[in-house]
Amino acid sequence: MQILDIFNPQISVVAHGLEGKVILLYGGNSTGKTYQAVRMDKPYVLACESGLNGQNGIPFANIKTWSDFVNVVGQLTNPATVDKAKELYSTIIIDEVYASAQFCQTYICNKYGVSSVDEGKGGYGLWKQYETEYWKAVNMIVSSGYTVVFIAHVSETKDGKIVPKGDKRSITPIMDNCDIIAYLKSNGIDENGDRIHSSAYFAETDEYFARSRFDYMVPYIEDFTCDNLRKAIQDAIEAQEEAEGFESVSFETQKKNNEIERVPFDKLKEDVVALGMNFCEAGHQERLQELIADCLGEGNSVQEATERQYESLEILLAKLEEQKQKLGVA
Template identity: 50%
Template sequence: MMIDIFNPQISVVAKGLEGKVITIYGSNNLGKTKQSTRMKKPLYLPFEKGLNAIAGVPFMPINSWGDFKKVNKQLTKNPEKAKEVYQTIIVDEVDAFSKYATRYVCDQYDVDRIKDGNDGFGLWKEYETEIWEEINKLLNVGFTVVFIAHATEDKDGKILPKGDKRVLAPVIDNSDIVLFLSSNGVDEDNKVIKSSAWLAETNKFFARSRFDYIDTYIEEFTAENLEKAVIEAIKRQEEAEGIQAVTYEEQKQKNSSEKLDYDQLMEQIIEIGTKLSEEGRLEEVNEVTEKHLGQGAKVTECTKKQTDVMSVILDDLKDLLEN
């Protein structure tokens, strides 16, 4: 899809849980893992051992960040094939997830601690980039992605998801729903009562939802009740705002931008560059190239990793030709 600010896309809401990002957090034994693995077509990624009492769940053993990167690569390299088998990807849990990434970056740069790298300046940027790239890769495919986290308290006693802020930031910022689970204890027969889920922030805990019409409290937290709450919220939005919800694929198409093809870009750049050179404007062509690639650089030396930069150069060259 071509970039044209005078022909903008109109945002739409997608039905169901497909493509949604959900963070579920709370203390132990509240059903975070159990209910997540009951969602549609799950693949469980255990950064901590959460399946010891749950049978029948498809999972990939994760014993290092390298294991996760390999799994993530397979999920995202051929997403159409992966989505035939899986709809829900479960990352359990966020704090352990960050520790695996920390060890990977330390080993990558042969240091014992993140802060020891880069001649004492630390490897925080490298660590953040590593986390962001893997999370972003997973979220862009269209799975329902569930992040599970433990709970912690801040200095004022407010309950929050536990984890390194460099990991929590991209997780929470990308979450459509953050649920806080609270215990309901046991009944008169000493059987555990299913936990409740909160979807709106209070002065006691953090929670939130992007859906204005969603119930902010689910008395009995189950996979079915969570999906029902999301579906009902979207129906209410349709009725209240007069909108028509679409499928996830239709929403994805709306949010897509121009697909960049290296060979086509190179062909067009050479064609326009040649025309400008024939007009005696080679110096202007070089100015555009060096502006984006650096002094003395040539577009013909660009690699396939530089297609985004090439697309901007092409856009500038088209402007030169028109003028």
């Protein structure tokens, strides 16, 4: 088992390209959110509203319920199907956030037999259950290695600041995990009556919220297109490489760098049992039982632990290793 070691840390790396990046595009109607998003590489849309009515030839799932959403996410991320899915799709587009969250709320209400999330648990609300359910599905997507694009409408705070539309339990976790949050602002029409491309803003102002994880990202793109967005992100990474003297890596290399190797559950249990035997042979059975009770709960045993207690066994093994040094256990 690999135990996190502060004296042998993982070193962060930056990945080039859009693979694995998470992007939120938000703005008013007809600002090009969906139009440009579906022009990214090999798109697949989770269509929770009718944003594709004006688009032709785009692969999509017509999401009408939360079960639709969860089932599609499962196919996109299931280890048994993810490689096949990635041969077909590189960009997953959730269109749009507020509608998908409404489906989730309806599911939670039906599950607990109430008409609104506020009513649940005797008036205390089911907000935590809703938040957990929504983020569980979304997190599967954002951690799966696709380019993920969330699309949202606009809302305003009490003081008039423009922000992505959504309740805090759905939109906030998405915003916290985005690499790019772009506010799209309409530029109207030209003298011939033709629509001008919107502008995309990546830096927060008093007027609107926007953000980029990349310090060298331009503050805005005057002409927002899919190609210009891709170029702005790549230019920001290349500028960082030049300024800080490093070389970006592929997403696969970044992913491997961030992974922690986990041993199979049965092997973990064997290691705990073996070390526990050493404690008993050294006369520290009482201390062993204290640690087991602390990690697994009073009256529970290592032998009866299930895979749901994997983390508990990891913590127990780490504590045994620590106590082993103090107590002189072999």
